[in-house]
Amino acid sequence: MARIPYADASCNEARSLTERIVSERGSVLHLYQMLMHSTPVAEGWLNYLTAIRQKTTITGAMRELIIMRVALLNNAPYEADQHAPIALKEGVSQDKLDALSDWRSCELFDAQECAVLAYTDAMTRQIQVPDEVFGAVSALFAPPQLVEITATIAAYNMVSRFLEALQIHSHDKR
Numbered sequence: 001m002a003r004i005p006y007a008d009a010s011c012n013e014a015r016s017l018t019e020r021i022v023s024e025r026g027s028v029l030h031l032y033q034m035l036m037h038s039t040p041v042a043e044g045w046l047n048y049l050t051a052i053r054q055k056t057t058i059t060g061a062m063r064e065l066i067i068m069r070v071a072l073l074n075n076a077p078y079e080a081d082q083h084a085p086i087a088l089k090e091g092v093s094q095d096k097l098d099a100l101s102d103w104r105s106c107e108l109f110d111a112q113e114c115a116v117l118a119y120t121d122a123m124t125r126q127i128q129v130p131d132e133v134f135g136a137v138s139a140l141f142a143p144p145q146l147v148e149i150t151a152t153i154a155a156y157n158m159v160s161r162f163l164e165a166l167q168i169h170s171h172d173k174r
Contacts, residue, residue: 001167001169001172001173002030002034002166002167002168002169002172003165003166003167004034004037004166006030006033006034006036006172007033007034007035007036007037008036009021009028009032009033009036013039014036014039014042017036017039017042017043017046018036020046021042021046024046024050029082030078030168030169030170030172031078031082031159031162031163031168032045032046034162034166034168048155049155049159052148052151052152052155052156056148056151056152057144057145057148058145058148058149058152059090059091060086060089060090060091061087061090061091061092062112062113062116062149063090063152064083064086064087064090064092065087065092065096065100065113065116065117066116066117066120066149066152066153066156067079067083067087067152067156068080068083068084068087068092068097068100069100069103069117069120069121069124070120070124070153070156070157070159070160071083071156071160072100072101073120073121073124073125074124074157074160074161074164075164076159076160076163076164077169077170078163078168078169078170079156079159079160079163081170082170084097093108095108096108096109100117103117111140112140112141115136115137115139115140116137116149118133118136118137119133119134119136119137119149119150119153120153123150123153123154123157124153124157137149
């Protein structure tokens with residue numbers, strides 16, 4: 001159960017943002033219902049994550065591999081629960097999702113995916129990225145994609161840290 005009660009997404013101050021979330025996401029997920037305690041934060045979060053998820057040029061499959069790896073590294077089951085179906089829709093195979101915990105010893109991932117996963121691991125675990133890890137990813141992607149990959153890793157580390165600090169889980173009742 002979440003550490004604090006979920007906000008009332010139907011209150012007057014939140015109504016227009018709630019309508020926007022429903023129109024863009026289909027429903028107000030637990031994450032957004034918690035964020036609605038501060039509508040300015042919820043609105044900024046929505047804008048940022050919409051840009052990451054819908055306006056970048058990296059493939060949806062690459063984005064979802066990043067998100068799923070971050071969720072795994074940060075032990076953030078809600079994040080993984082929400083993104084596993086999206087990853088599958090974006091073309092990530094169930095075999096790759098199953099192998100993500102031990103991706104280095106698996107031959108399912110191509111060179112780009114391995115470079116991005118190593119970069120994801122470094123950013124998530126160590127914060128500072130070793131030159132050789134950055135060199136490998138920067139040899140495969142142009143600066144705009146490097147910025148998008150980096151921002152995606154950073155954004156979903158933010159998401160998992162928020163979720164886990166407040167203990168937001170899929171099985172919570174609203």
